[in-house]
Amino acid sequence: MAATIRDIKEQTGLSLATISKYLNGGNVLPENRVKIEAAIKELHYEVNEIARGLVTNRTRTVGVLVYSVESIFIGTLLRHISNSLRKAGYGLMICDSGDDPGIEAENVSFLLNKKVDGIIVIPVSIKTDSLEMARKAKVPVVLLDRPSQDAEFDCVRIDNRRAAYQAVKFLLENGHEKIGVICSHTEYTGKERYMGYKEALEEAGCALRDEYCAAGTHSIEFGFEGMSRLLSLEDRPTAVFMTNYEVALGAVMALNKTRIHCPEDISLMGFDDLIMSHVIHPRLHMVVQPMKEMGEKAVELLLQRIGSREEQMAMEIVMGTRISEGDSVARVEG
């Protein structure tokens, strides 16, 4: 059996209270501090977090609820979240919702049952009914990547619409007028990014052509299909905006199946700088979100909420994005 605080008591002759106080960073006479530290070392003592949790009602564990653990985007975010949490001594309990709001709700209740101190969620949708239980239980929740419809929860995200707007504007500034888009019309980020695309075109007085918009899901499959569709058009676009990482992967594969070259024949603008970017030639121009900072901020905000007793107003942290330039956008003459 592992050593307990009681063994330390025997070893040092001090009382439980004193030892506990030391363990929690309280002030203890130097000589006692030395004794305790020696005993801890000798007995390989480590605090039993479970017992501590029972009395403090804190488990030093946070739940992380993601819409799909298979997504590369999520994987990257997860790495940063996990690192930050570890640094703070917190563990993370992961739940995969499999893109299903019903499972998401079940997972919330599971996590509450596990008595997590807080929950970071990358939600399936902006309808966040599934999170009501957490609110009732007064367990802090921080949304990541996607906000809730009514801004009732803290959220860390980017301004998807503006990011897309800037990306398309970049294409416009390079003389492109026939700009296609491959996006998702089933998810929040995809829809927002489409709106940004639309606004940029409208502002520039460009006609919005239905056939230039390939709307499906944020998946490699659809990226492939969408790009194939755009390329087969009689009057095909001179530039294409791909609204997420998976879409861009599939789209580039589709392009590579053809004789059409980037950037000579067609310009490309992607979203999210993940592993692929080091592989694709030419290097893609793309919108970059600060993944690391987003993960860290979400953790920071959550821990802050966990730390403060009183409830506060929900807040949104909107991170900036930038366009990383590659070699995939050509200048065309109007």
Place this chain on the structure above:
Amino acid sequence: MAATIRDIKEQTGLSLATISKYLNGGNVLPENRVKIEAAIKELHYEVNEIARGLVTNRTRTVGVLVYSVESIFIGTLLRHISNSLRKAGYGLMICDSGDDPGIEAENVSFLLNKKVDGIIVIPVSIKTDSLEMARKAKVPVVLLDRPSQDAEFDCVRIDNRRAAYQAVKFLLENGHEKIGVICSHTEYTGKERYMGYKEALEEAGCALRDEYCAAGTHSIEFGFEGMSRLLSLEDRPTAVFMTNYEVALGAVMALNKTRIHCPEDISLMGFDDLIMSHVIHPRLHMVVQPMKEMGEKAVELLLQRIGSREEQMAMEIVMGTRISEGDSVARVEG
């Protein structure tokens, strides 16, 4: 505050013991059962897992230690593990080792501190020193995908060497003699798969040509680089075996940059049937491992170990693989 077993006691007039017994599936008089159930419903009572854990020394939580949470292969495995675990009422605490054995060791100690009931690990390497602490603490460990050097731990995996052997044999049977390989020489699976490749060629009496072996890491980047290298050879191979998913992705991208076509000009054999397979044209022939079954088996074995008190001999579960046929292998005439 949430209701406790004490509130149920007040409500029903029964003793703690009876209620606890009911909660743990024991036999209780029908009338009492009804009373208890009514009280539970009314008070929204839920067991406090923390308190239970303190006395039973079980947390119903297992640690999952992965070499990198960003890998798509891991993501897929994670989904299956997480599902199985959830079904059994277990939570999973994830730790990302970032491909670093040092961090892996730290994570083990972190998980032990969190009092997980067992650990599933997809290890950084087959040198599993980092797991010694778990063994000492008598916390069951099940390895997944990669075994430990000395087979000291339970393990669920495939026979990488044989799987590769069969894949290459398939190519040989289709008349190919000039077969290239893109593999990793830094990781266990890559090395094993290379060995399988080698054995198949030797058995068939084919010469092993150094320039046909592109050895690097299991990454998209290296897949791209390796394939580029093979394609640029004067006397290039007629078929290429790509020993993992990321490598195959990169390799296909490299191929698509050229005028060389698959399967007319070159045949391809991949490894792991993940999302990509639905996108790449022609559909790849590939070695398929039973990801779902592997994840499930690992969980099953671990829970079994957790359940039985006595220590048993380590066992290996080696799952079968199969070759999924696509359109990427052409028959060539010897």
Place this chain on the structure above:
DNA sequence: CTGTTAGCGCTTTCAG
């Protein structure tokens, strides 16, 4: 089958 009684290992008043 049910109730009583002890704790699990730790924190936390409250005195001293």
Place this chain on the structure above:
DNA sequence: CTGAAAGCGCTAACAG
């Protein structure tokens, strides 16, 4: 600053 004592919410003997 330190110690004694109570108790977090639950399970596990052991009687009855």
